[in-house]
Amino acid sequence: MSHSRTVEIEGHIIDSGTMQRCFGAVMDLGGSFDVEQFDVGTHEEAESYCRMAVSADDSETLQAILHELHQNGAVLDDPTDVDLVAAPADKVVPPDFYSTTNHPTEVLYDDEWIDVERIEMDCALIVEPEGGPRAYTKVLNAVEEGDLVATDESGIRVNPPERPRSGGGAFGFMQGGVSSERPSESTIREVAEELREVTEDGGNVMVVAGPAVIHSGAGDALAKLVEAGYVDSLSAGNGFATHDLERSLYGTSLGMDVETLEHPRKGHKHHIWTISEIIRAGGIEAAVEDGIVTEGVMYQCVRNDVDTVLAGSIRDDGPLPDTVTDAVEAQDAIREQAHDADIVLMLATLLHSVAVGNCLPSTTKTVCVDINPATVTQLLDRGSAQAVGMVTDIGTFVPTLAEFVLEGEEGEVAVGADGGHPQAGDE
Amino acid sequence: MSHSRTVEIEGHIIDSGTMQRCFGAVMDLGGSFDVEQFDVGTHEEAESYCRMAVSADDSETLQAILHELHQNGAVLDDPTDVDLVAAPADKVVPPDFYSTTNHPTEVLYDDEWIDVERIEMDCALIVEPEGGPRAYTKVLNAVEEGDLVATDESGIRVNPPERPRSGGGAFGFMQGGVSSERPSESTIREVAEELREVTEDGGNVMVVAGPAVIHSGAGDALAKLVEAGYVDSLSAGNGFATHDLERSLYGTSLGMDVETLEHPRKGHKHHIWTISEIIRAGGIEAAVEDGIVTEGVMYQCVRNDVDTVLAGSIRDDGPLPDTVTDAVEAQDAIREQAHDADIVLMLATLLHSVAVGNCLPSTTKTVCVDINPATVTQLLDRGSAQAVGMVTDIGTFVPTLAEFVLEGEEGEVAVGADGGHPQAGDE
Amino acid sequence: MSHSRTVEIEGHIIDSGTMQRCFGAVMDLGGSFDVEQFDVGTHEEAESYCRMAVSADDSETLQAILHELHQNGAVLDDPTDVDLVAAPADKVVPPDFYSTTNHPTEVLYDDEWIDVERIEMDCALIVEPEGGPRAYTKVLNAVEEGDLVATDESGIRVNPPERPRSGGGAFGFMQGGVSSERPSESTIREVAEELREVTEDGGNVMVVAGPAVIHSGAGDALAKLVEAGYVDSLSAGNGFATHDLERSLYGTSLGMDVETLEHPRKGHKHHIWTISEIIRAGGIEAAVEDGIVTEGVMYQCVRNDVDTVLAGSIRDDGPLPDTVTDAVEAQDAIREQAHDADIVLMLATLLHSVAVGNCLPSTTKTVCVDINPATVTQLLDRGSAQAVGMVTDIGTFVPTLAEFVLEGEEGEVAVGADGGHPQAGDE
């Protein structure tokens, strides 16, 4: 890597998370670091000091890395005076104006570090040279023509808050985590790629699904993923299976109901009737074999030998004969599925997702999708080391995921692949 | 209408909402009614009585209507004994088993109305003839072979709870509103059709949009709707416009950022810089004319003469010179837009949607979309008579809506239409 | 009732809910009505007409009733010209100014009904007599000195939107329900009174509780309610009981943890250890008898013979030997509790509340409290006729409720009551 600069960082930089963020930034942005000196404070009051060279393949990447390090308090080891450019007009800033953080900040002017007054984020930083130089922030619409505006980051030092040495009582120490709001589609695309990779590598994909998957009309898309071999195990409840079976049992006429939903209570009668019919047939597999059930997620699971666990709950109707009503027995079955999984998709179910999450090693990748932010947060807190959380409508997530997974497949085929995808020959 | 039956309803049926639901059910399901007698209780303790003939074009529809009326307490005027069929096996019910409501219920057996014991919804209704006949509910898995199970609805009378004569204190009177969870896609399709109809009829479509529309990547889809002539006015804030302009100003490179979002704070600098550039150009329209802004929602609004109001707020950066910073002045401008609108789409913004909603007559159709259920509920409470609320991800809603609106348009053209759609020839 | 006026209402007033709201308003406000004429439209296109006399004990109540009827489209049978008063200053309205609704409106001026222009809610209504009289709305800050402002409601006719004759597609017909945001404390006070009444009448109080009741520190308050005899049955899960028992088992040291929560994972070890100890003792009742468990909700339930059902779930640790792990068996036990209850408190648990709600007749009063609005909405939709929903923190709700219930009790005693409250003598 041909582009390199050396930076210094000091303070309580380990326990405040500063070094973690700095090392992370270098790696995330594709750079490399070489620690030249690292003096770790030997006790809690002692500060630490780190000097490291940071490198990147191109100057643009290096700039991006230095920007992140700067925001975390790093300074170039050979700082020069702040670069000042006069504002070209009222409310207009020069091209490379420095945009402030909300942390205490200093500027190097005439070889002296001056404190910046009126700290506030996303402002311009103005230096007033006359009368003992002063530096302060200005919001955009207060900038006046001729104001000396700081540009670039050289000569500017940020001091992010450090972890209090003694506990802060109710006040938690915030690390200013960057919560990037990612565009939905690109995230779903990445999940689709991961799903394809795991499957191609012979790995195990576990799906945990709630009844909202069927209610929202996403059942067909999930059935397609099962049919195409992207699901190895399914963990769900009596409600999920019954809703799915009901759609199959009532064929196209039920299709109309999904559009119009005129008779919700009549619908509930269908629900009970579906369970009664499956009981009469002797279970889901028998109902598939007898040709009673001819489509849907459960149908595809039977046809594709997907390891399925339906766990009972106190709010179940019926239940179906396939439902494991004993909580301990169901938990044991779920445990086996969870231990075998390489990636778990948790789709719109808090109860089943928590049950699965309780059994997962922290090394299993998890994807959690729910319309309720609290559900997503709760599941991500469970401790997977690599996790994706999405707050979105399951009725659009699953179809979009299926489209991306399956179009990737076709794309590959189109390019001339031999259809090496598992089960691709079946369909 | 050739199929017809006569029913009777009695009790406090007006103030308990029973008649409203009964008349509504007939009309919703495409039937017709003929009130033969209606005695309205003349004071608050007096009960009312209604006898009406209900008709439908086919017996299936008539059955559906009678089912709804039955659930609301209506009884055929010539009730016959309950139909009983023996359960064919344990946990299996006969085909047309009657599924209970949770309201007090009676069955007509041997010409006498007997109270049903153990009222609970979604159960089978069992009649035990011996020893002074008894009737009670059983959940599916308690049903035993040979149990006499009620089928159909004849000979069964439901008594929905009536409004308490005196106020219930903290306890509100619930009317058991049927909250149908509709599949997302079919609802979006109906909104798309409405949008096309209003536009084809020369009506006015108002869009109220929050910054999440842009953050979630839905800006392109909204820009397409504007370009295709489906938006007559846009009501938004400084943040929405700035995010949209930023995407345009930073061209394809910004496109990459939307994918990766590596530098969120750098992103914020872009935000301030965008405002600074628009100020330098003299406003959004000037920036479009100068070729600085070349795509996006604001670009299309300028190009298609969309009536745009950007209202300021205390959390704005900048603001843009186009932003109306005075709340009273902004409110007046929004009021003009609202009074002209025939349909309003409220997209992921509580603040602007409430401001618009305050000015709307109750006759304007409204569509409100937000990921937060509380926002949707609050907006629907404002009092439009015809409203759609969807709790979903704006990042998938707008693209799906645009797809349905625009595909409908092509479909029409394909059928040989003359391209009468406004502006269809422009692009 | 000495004060009386006669009003007329016409249109699709039954299926649009107008009559329901009008009758309801009279009763809610303590008035009385006497229907003089009611012509019900005999088919769906025919309009209905109602003329009724409304009475109240005092003129203030009568005014309040007439105001509500007016808002729903009723007109006095002897309407007089609108009362106009000149605005005393810019932006200042006369005392009894008429505040508009958002519905189409007419004013009677010179014996003619004129349409009001620019309909918008919460505005003043201005009449301009010159040049063929006009009427329109003005927001407060547009009112100018001398504007003729309508006062009172006489001579003003509101036309609320009517239910569309044919289905509105995706667009639901909104009835403009008045969602009163009630001050929290007064609602809790009413629930407390209801609880006391039910208990004093020998009724049955059922509590459904989630683990958040204990986590949030509300366990002590619930234990006090049990101890004082206000709880007849408890429906909960393994988690609720274990958390409660853990607090008891670890005595004061655990009390400290509840304050500081330094070792959450150590806390979880306590959780497992608690279950292990109860298993060793042979169950909760045995643990109470052996003096192992000496306080808390479960302790009080054992001591006060509260009918307790702990239902298992797939996310349970352990479980405790008292937990019913089979979902069907647990459901049956819950069903018995639900059928016996006169009032049910659902405290911060969706799973158990839905299970209980499924078994409840619509005549049982329910109170549902959760921090998540979606949970509250879902439970209220289940169809109790008399229900209270509160979106609030369970950690403050239960202590406040207990305080109100128990202070009421003391209050009664203080007044000289003989302590007739059940079990009051026990403590």
Place this chain on the structure above:
Amino acid sequence: MSHSRTVEIEGHIIDSGTMQRCFGAVMDLGGSFDVEQFDVGTHEEAESYCRMAVSADDSETLQAILHELHQNGAVLDDPTDVDLVAAPADKVVPPDFYSTTNHPTEVLYDDEWIDVERIEMDCALIVEPEGGPRAYTKVLNAVEEGDLVATDESGIRVNPPERPRSGGGAFGFMQGGVSSERPSESTIREVAEELREVTEDGGNVMVVAGPAVIHSGAGDALAKLVEAGYVDSLSAGNGFATHDLERSLYGTSLGMDVETLEHPRKGHKHHIWTISEIIRAGGIEAAVEDGIVTEGVMYQCVRNDVDTVLAGSIRDDGPLPDTVTDAVEAQDAIREQAHDADIVLMLATLLHSVAVGNCLPSTTKTVCVDINPATVTQLLDRGSAQAVGMVTDIGTFVPTLAEFVLEGEEGEVAVGADGGHPQAGDE
């Protein structure tokens, strides 16, 4: 500190956050560390190594610290074989059983580190000595009498997942943050203490309040805090002030309405009328001086010279003459308040809280309270270094806070303090 042990930690321990958590745990728990050796990996692939002595005043604290370090992968520098104790009965574990994490784990048995199979959290760890020793987890109800269960933490090594060396795509690296659900009351107590301390030290308390504070009935409590001198500046909107003034203007009769809320629309007329009256008086201060407004938050703010900013918004009625309708002007006024504040209470308002948060340095303490978790999360993400977030009902938070603040005051006085509290003499 007399108790001490030495531990070793190795791996990518800086960028995975391990060292931050370890140093933090020692300090949080009141211990002390002495780093004996710290070799920092000089580039991204190189692992780091840390050996440090940990001390505490008593052995219990030391154990607590070692437990936390252990969970983060630290091992004693002189590890001994795992301690095994036979399970005394089925489903019963020995007292000090080791409760597993969900991270890969090893046990030292016969001087060799063996991998633990079937990793899952909150389980017992069983060692099977025969046949080449094996170790695996068992959930509580699978434990059998005689199983050799690991106790304590010696001889057990946990390997928390490390940050992937290359970016994980959509999958974020989770640090297993401990989200302690704190009992509500103890947190409010800590905030109350902080408020008292800041005020006693002559610091500046800023309150940002939304209209829900008044709607929920918490206005009286806030007024008491203002009266007692605990509020230096108030940042709110037109709606907040109007609701508060309306309560004062309508005196006790309005008090009744807050209880019953019978006439919500009549209530809205009061709202407009209140604004009209304040306009007539010439503003809030004038209305207080004229004796028109005699109680409430705004009254106390005028009487106690609280620096008040009412910012306008496009959804305002009126507005009041005191409302700053220009967004830029309002923002500047808010900025001055924010820069002066030492602690900020954000009460049930997203709009105003974001506006204030945008201007705050990261060193200002913030307390954010809202019923909506998304609001709290969004505000805490803004980057205060010391922040408290509470998802709770504002209607119970403010009265409880006021009670704790004011009872603390009396308590102090009771103890014999000289009443040095500002303004304490006034009341």
